[in-house]
Amino acid sequence: MSGYNNILVGLDLSDESSQVLTRAQQIAACTGAQLTLAHIIEPLTFAYGGDIPMDLSEVQEQLQNQAKEQLRKSAQELGIPQDRQHVVLGQPATEIHxxxxxxGCDLVVIGSHGRHGLALLLGSTANGVLHGAGCDVLAVRVHTPDE
Known part of the structure; x- marks a missing residue:
């Protein structure tokens, strides 16, 4: 089996994202793979279903700009070019696929918070990515400071 060549790293840009990025870096270093970073933002209209009688486009644009800047900083530290940095509006699992x-990615690396109970029944982004991917998926168990 040959190593991975192109790794997509799905980041939620939380404090724990560095754990996911570190694991992806380790794999890339061992296999010589290129890293591509992605952050998916769910449209605010998904969350509120259009029930709010106001234009949320400015807020959505601010969220996207902040995400792009955060992703750019992470990518810059690793020398990942801008054309391999993606901030996308949409449903996370669908957009990662x-x-x-x-x-042409042969591995997707994402974080998994290992939630229990009701969160498991409702599903998660990691679960959605795993069950629809056309390539290997690595779900990195992230730990919060209080764990």
Missing amino acids: RLAEES
């Missing part, structure tokens, strides 16, 4: 396919 699309980006992985379009970019």
